[in-house]
Amino acid sequence: MTAFPKLNRQKSRIDETHPRWSQLPPDIRALVGNGCGSKGGWLRPPNFMFEASCDQHDFYYLRGATEGDRIAADDAFLRAMLRDAALTGWWVRWLNRRIARTYAWAVSKYGKSHFSYREFPMTWDDLNAHVFVQRKLTAYRENRDA
Numbered sequence: 001m002t003a004f005p006k007l008n009r010q011k012s013r014i015d016e017t018h019p020r021w022s023q024l025p026p027d028i029r030a031l032v033g034n035g036c037g038s039k040g041g042w043l044r045p046p047n048f049m050f051e052a053s054c055d056q057h058d059f060y061y062l063r064g065a066t067e068g069d070r071i072a073a074d075d076a077f078l079r080a081m082l083r084d085a086a087l088t089g090w091w092v093r094w095l096n097r098r099i100a101r102t103y104a105w106a107v108s109k110y111g112k113s114h115f116s117y118r119e120f121p122m123t124w125d126d127l128n129a130h131v132f133v134q135r136k137l138t139a140y141r142e143n144r145d146a
Contacts, residue, residue: 019063019127021056028127031134033058036103038114045106048099049088053080057107062130064116073115078104 024032033055037044047054057080060073081100088096116122122130 019122019124021059024059028131029055029059031131032062038111045103049084049096050081050100050103053077053084054103056080061111061115063122063127064118065121066117066119069121070112070115070117074104074108074111077107 021029035047035051036054039058054077057073057077060076061070064070078100081103082097085093085096085100
């Protein structure tokens, strides 16, 4: 039987110099998040009611930093999905909690290679540079394919 992840309650080193998901405008959120599953990956699990939680987790992995920050991101992901599951009807709540824990287990087991390991979390300047490059790549691909 697979052991599901427990809440770790890791402290994050994020302060006002680091962007938070809630501060991002919608167009940048669309560039950063891709719902559940890895970006460009072959496995696309259903989003169910967890799409916003998955997008926020994508952002945390992009923002990156140390292993402790990755564990804090995974912990926040599980907590967010459990909150989402708690909002569903009582007859499916158990199943939705199980799905949330399964998603969190899969991310903790297979998602480490997608985390942006660096000394410090991404700052606003880093994020703006990333968004600039992503928009340029998108424009290049659109022009190439036209």
